[in-house]
Amino acid sequence: MAFEALLAEYEARRAKALAMGGPEKLAKRKRAGQLNARERIAYLVDQGSFIESGLFGTSGVYPEQADETPADGKLAGYARINGRDVAVVVNDFTVKGASTSATNGKKIGHMKRTATERGMPLVIVGESTGARLPDAMGSRGMGLLLGNDNTQFRRTRETPLATAVVGPAFGSSAWLACLADFAVMNKGATMAVSSPRLTEMATGEKVDLDELGGWRLHAEVTGLVDQVVDTEPEMFDAIKRFLSYLPSHHREPPPDAPVPAGSGESMKDVLAILPEKRTQVYDVRKIVKCIIDKETLFELKPRFGKSAVVALARLGGKSVGIVANNPLHRGGALDADACRKIVDFLVLCDSFNVPIVLLVDTPGFQIGTEAERSGAPGKIMNFMNAMTLVTVPKLSVILRKSYGRAYVCMGGGRHSDDISAWPTAEVSFMSPEFATTIVHGVKPGDPGFEARLAEIEHDSDVWGLASVFAAQAVIRPEQTRDYLIRMLEVYQLRMTKGIGQHLMRTWPTSY
Secondary structure (H helix, E strand, O other): OOOHHHHHHHHHHHHHHHOOHHHHHHHHHHHHHOOOOHHHHHHHOOOOEEEOOOOOOOOOHHHHHHHOOOOHHHHEEEEEOOEEEEEEEEEEOOHHHEEEOOOHHHHHHHHHHHHHHHHHEEEEEEEEOOOOOOOHHHHHHHHHHHHHHHOOOOOOOOOOOOEEEEEEEEEEEHHHHHHEEEEEEOOOEEEEEEOHHHHEEEEEOOOOOOHHOOOHHHHHOOOOOOOOOOHHHHHHHHHHHHHHHOOOOOOOOOOOOOOOOOOOOOHHHHHHHOOOOOOOOOEEEEEEHHHHHOOOOEEEEOOOOOOOEEEEEEEEEEEEEEHHHOOOOHHHHHHHHHHHHHHHHHHHHHOOOEEEEEEEEEEEEEHHHHHOOOOOOOOOOOOHHHHHHHHOOOOOOOEEEEEHHHHHHHOOOOOOOEEEOOOOOEEEEOHHEEEEEEHHHOOOOOHHHHHHHHHHHHHHHHHHHHOOOEEEEEEEHHHHHHHHHHHHOOOOOHHHOOOOOOOOOOOOOOO
């Protein structure tokens, strides 16, 4: 009978924890079209694979609030996504706004530690109001709240961290998204240091949610989120797809995948995408899609630093990172945002053993007062330094223009393991038109300009580059896919079984 009473108590406590914030709050979310925390877990992970950790956690500062804090507002545990083990934390906004407390902070820290030590990706779904008050007030509150290992979230990139920003994401939800290898945000969500209410109280500034930290701000201005989606299911699908390109931890190569039927079929027409006139723009993503395995392009930060494209993809069934100049924006000239975006992506690829393919068509770096005010020289040097630290295979293909210091940053010289070029490539210190004016003192329209321009253009063609072995191969455009697949085999890290040195695994990308 004593055992029966204990088991009855267990079932009652379990039911209370599983009920989250109660039927009224759950019904309110449903009416608003929002999934609750347990529904989010059910959609994200493989069916029946979730094992919860900390189900019976409650407020540790105020024990009398145990009935008000089932699972203490953050659900944690282990599951599988597409058959692979993951650690998961999903905030439950129906319990005190998923505010951070000493107990649930321990839960996050435990998941992070277990994922790192046992080699599992960590997925965090953030929707929270920030630190729990009054728990965090005073020295005792600070010692409890900020004295656990959740605050030691130093990124060593040993296992992938993917985060979702959904609803209001203040405090820890924002911090974790900024630290993540992949952050996806749904339209209507807000990510900020603090809420509009506290912002107004502290600064007198009245600001609405979108202006403070809406999706446009972070997708287009700060670059702190990698993708923006319309719905919650799309958000979780994006996380699943992101993880599919990466290994579970940094000591194994990414998983291979079958090559989709029809991959490479459009290579025969790839040159038609490239305009014959060097100043005419085009969308480089059309060329990328011809080269990679069909339907495998997974672009990151598409609205930020738009003169560059960075994306995960597959080539011959293997994960690759694509870095490409995009002449559709600024003619392909790299500004400070594009440099930062590329560096962030190099860190991701090198940390998780993903080879890099660079597709080059750039007139150089953006110049002028706007560039200088944005710290362009420092961003350019960061870019160059990052390229020297990458230890996974790097393959560069020069499609058209490669001018100035950008030639080096985009893999020229010894910054790539292999450099190939199309016959359309031209490499020089600057645009031939500008060089003609500087060297010969004649401007477009002046007598003799065209003849002088032709001399300089001739010196910029691909054959000079090939003659001094600064390009290892000149290839026909339609051969690019096959060439890259073969070079990925040639330059694979055989002696370390596909594992790089991870020299950038502590590089800060949340700046």
